Amino acid sequence: MSAVIAETSLPLEDRGLAFGDGVFETVLVRDGRPMLWEAHLSRLKRGCRRLGIPLPAMEAISELPGRLGEGQHVLKLIVTRGSGGRGYMPPSSPEPNWRWLSVPFTPRASCWWEGVRIRQCDWRLAIQPALAGIKHMNRLENVMARREWTDPAVAEGLLCDTHGDLVEATSMNVFWQREGRLETPCLDQAGVAGTLREALMTRHPIKEVHCPPDILGQAEAVWVGNSVQGLWPVIRLDDMTGEALHQWSLGPIHKPLQVTAHSLLGYPLPAVSGA
The missing domain is CATH 3.30.470.10 (Aminotransferase class 4, branched-chain amino acid transferase, N-terminal domain)
Structure with missing residues (x-):
């Protein structure tokens, strides 16, 4: 078409x-x-x-x-x-x-059911509170980060700011569950506040935090998502050389947040393994 x-x-x-x-x-x-x-x-x-x-x-x-x-x-x-x-x-x-x-448009539906592999990016986002949150047209930082890999098995890359705090993925927001609590990076210094992120935060007790990417090693579940593709569970996080840092199994823990996201976007409700 x-x-x-x-x-x-x-x-x-x-x-x-x-x-x-x-x-x-x-x-x-x-x-x-x-x-x-x-x-x-x-x-x-x-x-x-x-x-x-x-x-x-x-x-x-x-x-x-x-x-x-x-x-x-x-x-x-x-x-x-x-x-x-x-x-x-x-x-x-x-x-x-x-x-x-x-x-x-056709979404990458396999990412909903099978989960995705993501990686850390070397590129850092500049801190500029006056522009943080909005979706302005100067997205060169995201372009440069996305240049860092060509492996089709890697679905997204995580971006930190120049202070080392986790901000977002190249075209998605990031969420995780740690000790039973849902969290997402605070976007008052850099990054884009996605509309799906906003909608999820009004429906779930998601806490905004300033933290380094190492925090994901403490997470029971991790997701990346936006208002076009929906919410993808993360099953593996690589470092910049392609070595695995952390891995997660799909299970019932992933389902509640995905159900909310997909209900908002009109996508099929996920039925992840073990759910």
Whole structure:
């Protein structure tokens, strides 16, 4: 099936293209119905406010998912500051651009049932509290981290900040259970606060913590997830050389968090081994 594309071209002088001066959202849409839509719009607005970009016409944006028709799609929505200004200095009265792209989508369902292998990344995220949490367009740090491996058996890479605290995976948030408690990295210094993460935190007692990645060695279960792929249980964590650091068996402990995540996204409920 071919991609559904509209309003994707930007002028070369657009500040989003030139400087990453903008925000974006990536939304799972099922038969014209966007999953976690209010959370995506809320983060889009929050990002625009943080960067001082005027909000585009939200009525037009809100109509987009319904135009995609039947089937499962991923909708990428981009809002930039637009053109103008001089060098890095933005225009005093910016006129934002917004563009979108939709592509048919099939999730990696085997990752739900079989679990995934992940690895540590050498790249470190810069600490910048003013940008922490929002999904701004300057994602070069994530790109550089994702360059570190090509092995298809490795599904994700874990990123720490320059202080050594665990932050996120390259395109997912991280969760674990330790001594019976659900935890996730605190994202007040770096990282993207995912919409699935937000939804799970309103439904489960998940504590935000500042900690090094070594804490995963104390975990009974680990997951990575986002609002497009759902929640993947982790069965193995490698170091940067490919040597296994920790391994976990799939079991009933993984199921409650996955059931909530997949209910929110309309995916099949997991039936992990031993559940």
